[in-house]
Amino acid sequence: MQPLEAKVHCEQWPESPLLKVAGLAEFAAGSFPTERMLLDLRDTQVRAAGPAICRLPWAGFLTDGPKHAPPDRPWIAVPQGAFKVDIGDVVELRPHTSKMALRYRRGSNNNILFTTERCNSYCLMCSQPPREVNDGWRVSQLCDLIGLIDKDAPSLTVTGGEPTLLGEGLRRIVRRCADALPRTHLHVLSNGRAFGGGIPARMFEGLHPSLTWGIPLYGDHYGLHDYIVQSAGAFSQTVRGLYALEAAKQHIEIRVVLVRPVVERLTELARFIYRNLPFVEHVALMSTEPIGLARAHYDDLWMDPADMAPVLAKAVDFLSKCSIRVSLYNLPLCVLPESLWAYSRKSISDWKQQYLPACEQCVVKERCGGFFAWVTDKWTSQSVEPVRGTSCAKH
Amino acid sequence: MSTIEVRLDAGVFSVDIVTKAAHRYTDAYFVEIKSSPADFIVRLTPKHAEGETSQIAEHLCNDVLDEQLRALVRSETQDIHAALIEAALREALPPQSGQGR
Amino acid sequence: MKFAARHTFVGNPGYRLLPLRFRRLPWDQGRVLVTSMSGDWLIVQRNDFERAVTGQLDPSEPLFADMESRFLISADPERATLAPLLSQYRTRKDYLAEGPRLHIFVVSLRCHHTCAYCQVSRQVIGQTTFDMAESTARHAVDRLFDWPAKTLTIEFQGGEPLLRFDRVRQLTELIEQRNRTEKRTLRFVIASTLHDLTDEQLPFMRDHGFELSTSLDGPEWLHNLNRPRPERDSYRRTVNGIERGRRMLGDDAVSALTTLTRRSLEVPKEIIDEYRKLGFHSISLRPLSPYGFARKTGARHSYTIADFLKFYEAALDHLLQVNREGYFLEETYTRMLLSLLLTPFSHGYVDLRSPTGAGLGAVVYDYDGRVYPSDEARMLAAMGDHSFALGRVDESVETWISSPSMQRILGAGVAEALPTCADCAYVPLCGADPIDHYARQGDSLGHRPTSDFCRKQMRLFDTLLQRWEQGSSVDRDILESWALRATRREGVLEAA
Numbered sequence: 001m002q003p004l005e006a007k008v009h010c011e012q013w014p015e016s017p018l019l020k021v022a023g024l025a026e027f028a029a030g031s032f033p034t035e036r037m038l039l040d041l042r043d044t045q046v047r048a049a050g051p052a053i054c055r056l057p058w059a060g061f062l063t064d065g066p067k068h069a070p071p072d073r074p075w076i077a078v079p080q081g082a083f084k085v086d087i088g089d090v091v092e093l094r095p096h097t098s099k100m101a102l103r104y105r106r107g108s109n110n111n112i113l114f115t116t117e118r119c120n121s122y123c124l125m126c127s128q129p130p131r132e133v134n135d136g137w138r139v140s141q142l143c144d145l146i147g148l149i150d151k152d153a154p155s156l157t158v159t160g161g162e163p164t165l166l167g168e169g170l171r172r173i174v175r176r177c178a179d180a181l182p183r184t185h186l187h188v189l190s191n192g193r194a195f196g197g198g199i200p201a202r203m204f205e206g207l208h209p210s211l212t213w214g215i216p217l218y219g220d221h222y223g224l225h226d227y228i229v230q231s232a233g234a235f236s237q238t239v240r241g242l243y244a245l246e247a248a249k250q251h252i253e254i255r256v257v258l259v260r261p262v263v264e265r266l267t268e269l270a271r272f273i274y275r276n277l278p279f280v281e282h283v284a285l286m287s288t289e290p291i292g293l294a295r296a297h298y299d300d301l302w303m304d305p306a307d308m309a310p311v312l313a314k315a316v317d318f319l320s321k322c323s324i325r326v327s328l329y330n331l332p333l334c335v336l337p338e339s340l341w342a343y344s345r346k347s348i349s350d351w352k353q354q355y356l357p358a359c360e361q362c363v364v365k366e367r368c369g370g371f372f373a374w375v376t377d378k379w380t381s382q383s384v385e386p387v388r389g390t391s392c393a394k395h
Numbered sequence: 396m397s398t399i400e401v402r403l404d405a406g407v408f409s410v411d412i413v414t415k416a417a418h419r420y421t422d423a424y425f426v427e428i429k430s431s432p433a434d435f436i437v438r439l440t441p442k443h444a445e446g447e448t449s450q451i452a453e454h455l456c457n458d459v460l461d462e463q464l465r466a467l468v469r470s471e472t473q474d475i476h477a478a479l480i481e482a483a484l485r486e487a488l489p490p491q492s493g494q495g496r
Numbered sequence: 497m498k499f500a501a502r503h504t505f506v507g508n509p510g511y512r513l514l515p516l517r518f519r520r521l522p523w524d525q526g527r528v529l530v531t532s533m534s535g536d537w538l539i540v541q542r543n544d545f546e547r548a549v550t551g552q553l554d555p556s557e558p559l560f561a562d563m564e565s566r567f568l569i570s571a572d573p574e575r576a577t578l579a580p581l582l583s584q585y586r587t588r589k590d591y592l593a594e595g596p597r598l599h600i601f602v603v604s605l606r607c608h609h610t611c612a613y614c615q616v617s618r619q620v621i622g623q624t625t626f627d628m629a630e631s632t633a634r635h636a637v638d639r640l641f642d643w644p645a646k647t648l649t650i651e652f653q654g655g656e657p658l659l660r661f662d663r664v665r666q667l668t669e670l671i672e673q674r675n676r677t678e679k680r681t682l683r684f685v686i687a688s689t690l691h692d693l694t695d696e697q698l699p700f701m702r703d704h705g706f707e708l709s710t711s712l713d714g715p716e717w718l719h720n721l722n723r724p725r726p727e728r729d730s731y732r733r734t735v736n737g738i739e740r741g742r743r744m745l746g747d748d749a750v751s752a753l754t755t756l757t758r759r760s761l762e763v764p765k766e767i768i769d770e771y772r773k774l775g776f777h778s779i780s781l782r783p784l785s786p787y788g789f790a791r792k793t794g795a796r797h798s799y800t801i802a803d804f805l806k807f808y809e810a811a812l813d814h815l816l817q818v819n820r821e822g823y824f825l826e827e828t829y830t831r832m833l834l835s836l837l838l839t840p841f842s843h844g845y846v847d848l849r850s851p852t853g854a855g856l857g858a859v860v861y862d863y864d865g866r867v868y869p870s871d872e873a874r875m876l877a878a879m880g881d882h883s884f885a886l887g888r889v890d891e892s893v894e895t896w897i898s899s900p901s902m903q904r905i906l907g908a909g910v911a912e913a914l915p916t917c918a919d920c921a922y923v924p925l926c927g928a929d930p931i932d933h934y935a936r937q938g939d940s941l942g943h944r945p946t947s948d949f950c951r952k953q954m955r956l957f958d959t960l961l962q963r964w965e966q967g968s969s970v971d972r973d974i975l976e977s978w979a980l981r982a983t984r985r986e987g988v989l990e991a992a
Contacts, residue, residue, distance in 0.1 A: 122499075124499065219561075220561065220564075220565035221561045221564040221565050221571075222505070222507075222571070222572075222575045222576055222577075223502070223505050223506055223507075223555065223561065223564075223571070224502075224561070226505040226575065227500075227501075227502045227504075227505040230499060230500060232505060232507065232574075232575055233574065233575055235575070235577070236575055236576060236577035236579075239577050239579055239580060240577055240579050243579055243583060261502070265561070268561070268562070268565060271565075272565050274839075274840070275536055275566075275580075275584065275840045276580035276583060276584060276840070277580075278587075278839075278840060278841070296499075297499070321976055321977075321980050322839075322980055323980070415919075418916070418945065419916075419945055420945070421943075421945045421946070422945035422946045422951075457520065457525065461518070461520065464518070464545075464546060464549050465517075465518075465919055467549055467550070468513055468515075468516060468517075468549055471512065471513045472513050472514060472515045472516070475512075475514065475515065476515040476533065479514075479515065479533060479578065479581065479582065479585070480533075480585070482582055483582045483585040483586050483589075484586075484589070484592075
């Protein structure tokens with residue numbers, strides 16, 4: 001697992017900026033203001049360019065140590081092995097605590113825009129337990145960050161907490177992405193409840209060229225859904241929110257975390273989605289991330305994914321027949337029947353992903369998404385084992 | 396052609412229910428209903444020689460029981476039915492034709 | 497943070513019934529089909545259903561959730577939402593939103609054939625008084641664009657429309673020219689025998705994206721028997737037309753329908769095999785209706801709905817077998833009924849709708865300038881009964897809508913309001929056909945126990961539901977593949 005934050009050595013920083021790590025290419029392209037860039041002196045090409053380049057008004061320098069930075073200029077040195085940061089990344093420096101955090105990683109499969117720690121649901125398996133804090137300041141910081149993200153970044157995920165709690169702030173962020181990153185797909189993870197009353201979904205109509213909403217639904221009736229999200233009235237709000245988003249011509253994905261009570265009614269949920277929400281463009285069936293609140297509810301939630309196979313197969317088959325795209329997330333191939341492998345995606349963010357020692361022998365390891373870095377034995381299927389051979393020559 | 400007679404307790408079933416149930420048989424049978432305070436006598440006479448009579452009495456009784464359930468459902472849902480349809484169509488009605496889109 | 501147990505999310509105890517209807521399964525009297533207001537459904541044991549209706553269900557039962565999720569019951573109103581039920585209902589009825597999409601232009605009554613069952617009362621070749629005049633054509637085009645539908649299907653019919661292809665060409669060009677400003681989506685269909693297709697007609701049809709709909713009654717001997725031409729070679733000419741049509745416009749652009757005569761009913765397998773032989777993937781098995789010459793020659797050629805239903809069962813068996821062998825072949829009406837049972841969507845056919853499709857879903861512009869809400873109404877008029885004529889092409893659309901004919905249609909055109917239909921479990925999926933009931937029973941409201949329309953519909957729904965419910969998984973897959981597959985064929989109804 002790769003840490004996203006580390007203690008660093010730094011000096012001469014007057015404030016806590018967001019900085020774009022830059023090399024020669026970034027300098028030449030001129031996509032970002034030099035004053036926002038951190039010139040990476042660890043890079044051989046940059047060093048080969050000679051001392052003249054350092055005289056430009058860079059925000060500061062990224063070095064191996066204090067001696068390598070030009071005198072009287074701000075610098076940062078990352079201790080050996082602490083933290084991976086490269087050209088193209090965006091970092092946030094907090095000089096008063098000497099900490100640096102990664103806010104955007106070039107080339108990563110899951111860069112996020114973290115909007116708030118607040119949430120209006122309290123899901124039993126929440127991987128990001130909410131906190132009641134006033135973090136409205138994030139909106140401006142995100143708008144700033146968006147300005148430093150590569151124009152060719154394929155996608156960004158807007159997440160939290162619950163992004164719609166920002167109200168107009170969310171609209172600002174989406175608008176900023178539309179302006180600064182028109183070629184970047186934006187996927188917003190939200191429970192959609194606010195659109196069931198409170199926020200008009202139409203404020204997002206036509207706002208962004210490539211925007212999708214990922215909205216969880218856990219049951220075909222309120223008793224189950226409200227229990228999972230620990231919030232009375234949530235189902236009703238989310239469902240009404242889905243209709244409001246559809247009326248605002250939004251693209252919608254339904255996300256289902258495969259905790260045991262949900263799996264027990266999964267085929268009914270699939271039927272419910274088809275009958276009532278046929279405009280849904282994608283359904284993501286996701287194995288639980290064993291972190292956060294999930295850990296406290298193991299007994300209520302855990303189901304060995306291998307035992308889910310028949311129900312998964314039925315749900316996937318049904319949704320596919322109805323022409324609704326389906327994907328399986330966070331499930332290693334060995335716990336799935338081969339007929340479902342085509343639906344499995346490598347979904348775990350690179351920085352929190354790992355393979356187990358058993359995987360070394362597995363012939364389909366490259367295709368498999370592996371495991372969460374924080375998986376423990378009790379959150380691992382009994383059926384994990386390397387695949388020795390497959391029935392299809394292609395694989 | 397034999398006429399089937401079915402006796403139904405008037406204390407349990409209303410005339411509407413018996414009539415509705417019996418109405419279903421008017422394709423293949425001539426239907427006659429005689430009512431008294433105690434009961435209804437429903438007489439079914441097959442219209443054609445090949446009329447199926449073997450389980451007609453049982454079927455009619457089933458239908459009467461079903462009509463009773465229907466009456467119960469109707470009494471409970473009549474109002475919300477109208478309200479739901481009105482709510483649904485309020486947004487779905489077409490624009491006046493010929494006056495542009 | 498304290499977490500609440502599942503039972504605390506039930507809310508206020510108890511539940512209420514939502515509008516629902518039910519029907520005992522003919523093949524299992526101990527179970528009932530229960531349908532919601534929008535046509536979602538559940539099959540339940542009758543005694544469980546009775547418990548549900550009398551308020552005895554327990555929230556912890558799976559049946560409770562099953563009925564809740566289909567909007568047959570509703571629990572705590574503070575926590576439940578009926579928005580999906582409304583959405584389902586609107587989706588089912590969404591054809592109402594835009595007014596008629598199907599517009600039939602009868603360019604000529606003339607035809608080569610002398611089919612005994614002909615619904616059209618065709619005239620002999622050579623009499624141009626039975627062709628659509630230019631002024632009529634121009635008025636009809638104006639009226640066409642007075643309707644609001646964003647997609648317009650224009651279907652040319654006759655007689656044999658190819659006999660007045662110049663009029664077909666002119667109408668197409670007028671419509672497309674006008675559409676440059678209107679910007680609707682247009683679909684052109686021609687219902688024709690495809691006999692004597694000329695080298696001039698085919699390229700025109702290709703250039704304007706025409707779809708061809710023709711009649712193919714079955715193997716050569718049956719087709720020629722049903723469709724006499726003086727030359728006795730109707731089949732050969734039809735097949736020739738199909739081949740030429742496919743070559744010029746693509747396989748997907750050519751479809752065929754049968755008309756079933758009494759003789760046809762004896763040979764369901766042969767008819768289906770003929771369609772397979774000619775490479776069709778869609779067949780339409782339509783029973784005769786009591787119009788046109790069919791009524792006059794009734795006794796000799798007619799058959800009962802019971803006869804048709806027997807034929808249908810055999811045909812369905814054979815279709816399933818063909819599909820099991822790996823050849824995809826669907827029947828269009830079956831597909832429509834299955835889509836009603838298995839999907840939440842409305843379908844494109846005008847003939848099974850409530851409110852009725854007559855006038856609301858389709859308009860017919862006759863050769864003589866009279867306008868009708870459906871083909872059936874036109875046929876009645878040809879037999880002397882103008883009860884359902886809407887008016888003339890030179891009148892306004894508003895006049896038609898407010899005409900006594902339209903009022904008569906609407907008065908009997910909502911199945912949910914008709915006696916017996918109102919309580920039927922299938923009514924959310926079914927339709928009203930006031931004109932058909934008028935033609936068969938003399939009264940647009942109709943009497944359901946003796947109604948052929950009702951008998952046919954109920955039996956077909958029952959049959960398909962039973963086949964789906966009790967069929968092997970292979971058969972279920974086949975039935976679902978018909979229902980769930982997207983199709984271009986909606987709205988194409990008639991062929992010469």
